[in-house]
Amino acid sequence: MSGLVSPDDAVLAIVGDDAVHRVQGLPGESGPVGLTLALGRLRALGVGALRVALPAPGHPLGLSGPPEFNARALQAEEAVVCHGAALGLVPEVYEAGPEGDVHAEVVWHVLPVREAPPADVPSLGEAERELAEALREATQVLSRLDVAGSGPVAEAAIDAYRARAERGRAQDVLAPGYPPRAARVLEMAQRVGLLVSLAYEGGHGGAVSASEMAARGAALRPVERTARRAQVAAYNSVVEEREKGVR
Template sequence: MDAGLPDAGRLAWWLTAWLRSDASPDDALAAITADDAAHRVVGLPGHPEPVGWALAVGALRSAGAQEAGLALPVDGDPVGLGGPRAFNDAALEAGEAVVLGPLLPGQDGWGLVPERVGRGVLWTAHVARRRQVPDVGEADRALRQALTLGATALADLDVARWRPDVADDLMDLRRTAAAEPVPGVPPRCVELAGRALRVLGIVDLALADDGGARTAYDVAARRAVLDPLARAGRRGLVAACSPEGWPQEPPR
């Protein structure tokens, strides 16, 4: 089973392309909204009411934003966040957020946290601080290693017994999901995002009904395999969707 980019991941890629003029506003807006009815942004300086992305991008540019990066925090692993607490708490509750940059040490900027409202998304702006993101190369290597170890461990745990209806998907960890290329995103990051999406989709699938485990031991054994996979997947996706850590393109 393949998962798509989360709302914040799609926004990070396309908003960066918009801010860097790698994509036209019309193309970026269509991609950000996708099949949703509308996206609005609330809490931006000078805009007390919710606004659309055309006005929001102008306000964010005025505030110094040149790029947008992803955060995918969970309890115990706030990957992609740098504070303050109010932003971290909101991002943790949502499970995702976008951080606008670049930010210098000691400099405050803006972060955006999504909330699904009907068929649309409301993004709430919060003060955000400089963060550290996983290195693309290190995140890619860690994800590949987690895939190798995870495939072996899942086989040892007899994954087909957990979910016979999806055993092939669960075991085929090395197949990469398709991540749609976005203007300006390095191909290596597109590939890493696809691999991370594949892993996160499999983890969600395996945990959908707690794997049919009958004992506490079964639950613990499965989570010992799936938790490192999920962590590696989140870090891989954050690295792939955070331009401050992207590899530099060679000069033309």
């Protein structure tokens, strides 16, 4: 939206492996439109950037209301909020195609949003400090729950993460215009998220009873929240710096 990449490149990055993305409810359009047209129309409406929201039950991360938009975003566990126009987009993902050739299609529903600061989004500096502590906590929880002791399973997951991280660097996981610190914060947040996933999924350690599983969840939820907050801070850092007059 800021003009640093072409619309076609932006669409390719958004679509990824999905087959089709359409936008429903765009002002001035009577029906769904393609993503390229939608991005151009949003820019014409004054949208200069898009903020990411990653809400979860009890944590409306990145949202600003109203309740109708927040409810849809919480159900999807993700949303995009426009900077420069009081609009937000919530994705609806569904499968299409015949058996054996099923693919994902996405409809982005455009809804009005409240023009207010997004909920619970830290600065990059705050996110980086919080992540350093969260990484220590996640490692301690893994060790205490004996999840790290699952050996090859944990090692394979960490190796896969490292491979994805290397591929991400080669392909520029963040679009042009982001501060270098944002990429560092995003990478660390993804690493913390991986460790949390290992702790939730590891079934070869000592946490096997219902009470132990509950204790695992209680210990990891704050760490997982910190990682999500940091991801949102990284993705939205261009907008935040622009608002502060840095760019």
